[in-house]
Amino acid sequence: xxxxxxxxxxxxxxxxxxxxxWWQGQPISHEIFLAQVxxxxxxxxxxxxxxxxxxxxxxxxxxxxxxxxxEQTNLLPAYRLSSEIQKIAADYPDSYCLTDHPxxxxxxxxxxxxxxxxxxxxxxxxxxxxxxxxxIVFTSGSTGRPCPHPKTWHSLVTGARLAQQRFxxxxxxxxxxxxxxxxxxxxxxxxxxxxxMGLRIHNSRPFFPQDISQTLxxxxxxxxxxxxxxxxxxxxxxxxxxxxxxMIISATAPLSRSLAAQAETVFAAPVWEIYGCTEAGSLAxxxxxxxxxxxxxxxxxxxxxxxxxxxxxxxxxxxxxxxQDVIAIDDDRHFRLLGRQHDLINIAGKRxxxxxxxxxxxxxxxxxxxxxxxxxxxxxxxxxxxxxxVAPTQDxxxxxxxxxxxxxxxxxxxxxxxxxxxxxxxTSKLPQQELIKLLKELATTK
Amino acid sequence: MPTSSxxxxxxxxxxxxxxHLEDIKAEEIDPEAALFREGLRLDSIDxxxxxxxxxxxxxxxxxxxxxxxxxxxxxxxxxxQHIEKNRVK
Numbered sequence: 001x002x003x004x005x006x007x008x009x010x011x012x013x014x015x016x017x018x019x020x021x022w023w024q025g026q027p028i029s030h031e032i033f034l035a036q037v038x039x040x041x042x043x044x045x046x047x048x049x050x051x052x053x054x055x056x057x058x059x060x061x062x063x064x065x066x067x068x069x070x071e072q073t074n075l076l077p078a079y080r081l082s083s084e085i086q087k088i089a090a091d092y093p094d095s096y097c098l099t100d101h102p103x104x105x106x107x108x109x110x111x112x113x114x115x116x117x118x119x120x121x122x123x124x125x126x127x128x129x130x131x132x133x134x135x136i137v138f139t140s141g142s143t144g145r146p147c148p149h150p151k152t153w154h155s156l157v158t159g160a161r162l163a164q165q166r167f168x169x170x171x172x173x174x175x176x177x178x179x180x181x182x183x184x185x186x187x188x189x190x191x192x193x194x195x196x197m198g199l200r201i202h203n204s205r206p207f208f209p210q211d212i213s214q215t216l217x218x219x220x221x222x223x224x225x226x227x228x229x230x231x232x233x234x235x236x237x238x239x240x241x242x243x244x245x246x247m248i249i250s251a252t253a254p255l256s257r258s259l260a261a262q263a264e265t266v267f268a269a270p271v272w273e274i275y276g277c278t279e280a281g282s283l284a285x286x287x288x289x290x291x292x293x294x295x296x297x298x299x300x301x302x303x304x305x306x307x308x309x310x311x312x313x314x315x316x317x318x319x320x321x322x323x324q325d326v327i328a329i330d331d332d333r334h335f336r337l338l339g340r341q342h343d344l345i346n347i348a349g350k351r352x353x354x355x356x357x358x359x360x361x362x363x364x365x366x367x368x369x370x371x372x373x374x375x376x377x378x379x380x381x382x383x384x385x386x387x388x389x390v391a392p393t394q395d396x397x398x399x400x401x402x403x404x405x406x407x408x409x410x411x412x413x414x415x416x417x418x419x420x421x422x423x424x425x426x427t428s429k430l431p432q433q434e435l436i437k438l439l440k441e442l443a444t445t446k
Numbered sequence: 447m448p449t450s451s452x453x454x455x456x457x458x459x460x461x462x463x464x465x466h467l468e469d470i471k472a473e474e475i476d477p478e479a480a481l482f483r484e485g486l487r488l489d490s491i492d493x494x495x496x497x498x499x500x501x502x503x504x505x506x507x508x509x510x511x512x513x514x515x516x517x518x519x520x521x522x523x524x525x526x527q528h529i530e531k532n533r534v535k
Contacts, residue, residue, distance in 0.1 A: 230491055409487055412487055414466070
């Protein structure tokens, strides 16, 4: 196979009438998009890396493309927090921020994106080097430092083609997404599918069910909703009426069969799930009402080592990726998820390492000992962490305030219990049975 | 701490029930303190649960698109005022 050294920014040649986005209520043609990308690209500062912090999805896409055009790399932090961005900037000193809303207290150059008029209309599609590092997506690592996941333009284009192969989205599908474009799932579905496969996006990121409904109504069919189990649950319970959808895709956390069934009834559309990870991108799909088996996208394959650790492989990946879940491989193309590896927790699609959370807790002044516990999960509600803390000289509020400065709010404990000691055994381990017993006592005395 | 109005107490209880805050009572929530971040430390998942509870109790849907979402959820007081203005039951 001869591999091309460049791939075009737009996968399909634009026509006079083809549309890439709805922005501020108006359709944006590919021609206007290209003109705006060109205009933004010429105004970008000359640095190697750009934090793409645009919240408007269309402006994010313009920024993303302009950064590629200038042969720079998009940096996508896991959280839009000054502290998080500063940690990354320390490792990528030749960087600046490109944003539509400036972040307060950020000691980095911030370049405000401005798209105006239509510029010079031009149907020339820029070619991007396949080997160019198009983005570096960051996740929170187990050491407290953001962990970089670089993606070449080639791997991103391949991911979009594999998704289209799997789902066969009809043209011209319009996408409404409730997930941010800065995370891998949102980037692949709401930015790359439009660029590479000719789908259209709505620029907003609707949050409440009423917003989601109105945004869907603002675009013509065929409509595709890209969302999460949390939003899906809120929509199902909202008693709103919904416009006709072609398909709903859910990811970031497991979707229960019962919620999938309710959603199919309420929306009168099939609900599919995507399985993936930041390291490898989307890699499998399933229709939960039909099967609990995941079917790998073409071009991916799995392997298992002697300790049952599972790896995903693909020619377009930098390297083989260890999966964070315990997996049963059924055959070449199919697998099932059996559970999560013990240290990694996932709350509402946000991932953290328990050992990292424990480390951060124990770093707080006055905390002598402490541990985070993930209670058994229920389908009906989001499970929150519990913390047990030994801190004779600190009160709960102070410890919580300290934690709030270090952690995403999703991982703050509810509740945090102060205890006189943790039930450590002679090897200083915390036996699960002892912890459960202690938690029961605390719950009844509160 | 400023005192809460009867509606504020009712909304406080609704929040407590919606997001399972087991270790706080309605009258302990400062009506002017932040609901998110440094105050009650709620997050966006809670916002969805609270929105659902509000739509059931007060008969209207919250929306975020008008950019006033942040000001609506700024405090128990601002949220209660928004409910007072928009409630249909």
